[in-house]
Amino acid sequence: MPEMPEMENYRRLITDQILDVPITNVIVNREKSINIEQDIFISELLNTRVIFIERRGKYLNFHLNNGRRLLVHLMLGGLIFVGKNEDLPQRNTQVEISFGETTLYFMGLRLGYVHLLSAKEVEQVLGQLGPEVTDRRMNSERFLNIVNGRRGALKTLLVNQNVIAGIGNRYADEIAFEARLLPSAKVQDLEPEAIERLYVSTKSVLSKAVEAGGYIDTPVTKDDSHTGSYKSEFKVYDREGELCPQCGGIVVKVELNSKKTFYCPTCQHEQ
Ligand SMILES: [Zn+2]
Known part of the structure; x- marks a missing residue:
């Protein structure tokens, strides 16, 4: 199961590739991996941009420019790949989000999920977490x-x-x-x-x-x-x-x- 270092590594590598680029396509292959009706999930994401990716604990929280959030938890066995389709490893994907030529692929999501939420809803989840030991405010x-x-x-x-x-x-x-x-x-x-x-x-x-x-x-x-x-x-x-x-x-x-x-x-x- 990915822990803090794995999620932080994803955050760093993904941020470089997708920030501030409009979402041009969304594919959902497994509806259980998302939290709302597929058509609404897709239409709400299209044309928005990710302005910031935050990591808290084992979560990634994608801040969208319309104030909405994409909350990702990979649970057991979830993986992320970012790049072009021809470079994607031979694996089934559950959710794909394209930013022009570059696509964010979510794989191995069984219990893992990609949820579209309000800032308040995300705060309810992340607010339960204890502090980060690597946080600057920790001593x-x-x-x-x-x-x-x-x-x-x-x-x-x-x-x-x-x-x-x-x-x-x-x-x-x-x-x-x-x-x-x-x-x-x-x-x-x-x-x-x-x-x-x-x-x-x-x-x-x-x-x-x-x-x-x-x-x-x-x-x-x-x-x-x-x-x-x-x-x-x-x-x-x-x-x-x-x-x-x-x-x-x-x-x-x-x-x-x-x-x-x-x-x-x-x-x-x-x-
Ligand atoms: Zn020893």
Whole structure:
């Protein structure tokens, strides 16, 4: 599932290609992927322009010049490609939005969606999300306040979108490894020093993953060889039985609140 770094990578690559260009064509191949009647969806989008693409958590929010918004969530397995039809990978598309010669293709949308909404409706969805750790306004003190008063396993806290937005199963394990904390560490018992380490690690893992184009290595544009470079950087996620890059011990896999969880029992602790 795409998490914050993957969505941020999409935002950057898409913005370059479609901003301020009028929408010339819309194709809906799967009506379940949109939220209103197909004809209305298409006619409302035609001739509008995207003036800004915002990312919040795992959402992309396309601001249209008529004040409407396109809210995109890829859920499990959704992908975006931007470019010309002849460059499109051999995949079924659910929604296609053309900006002259360039088309935005949405693929793999099963639970994922492209919803046309008002600014207010979008605010109702995004308003539920917790803050972004990579946001300029975030700092150690604010992060400490977010964690303080919470209870339960560290990983469960990290993937809770209402507490902190954008982190999913994969990056939560990488962040816990980087912070040298067990995914099962009890949040209520963490010392301020451990919470500070968690804050620094969260910022660092997410920022590095964004710069590396995330872990999903399906190209977003025709000549894109950068997207997915973080795939080889995972230290513990999906590395059960492999050597820990830090200590040479063996990476372990467990189920934590029914989520696949990977960690190094030597490097990671309760504090
Ligand atoms: Zn280790």
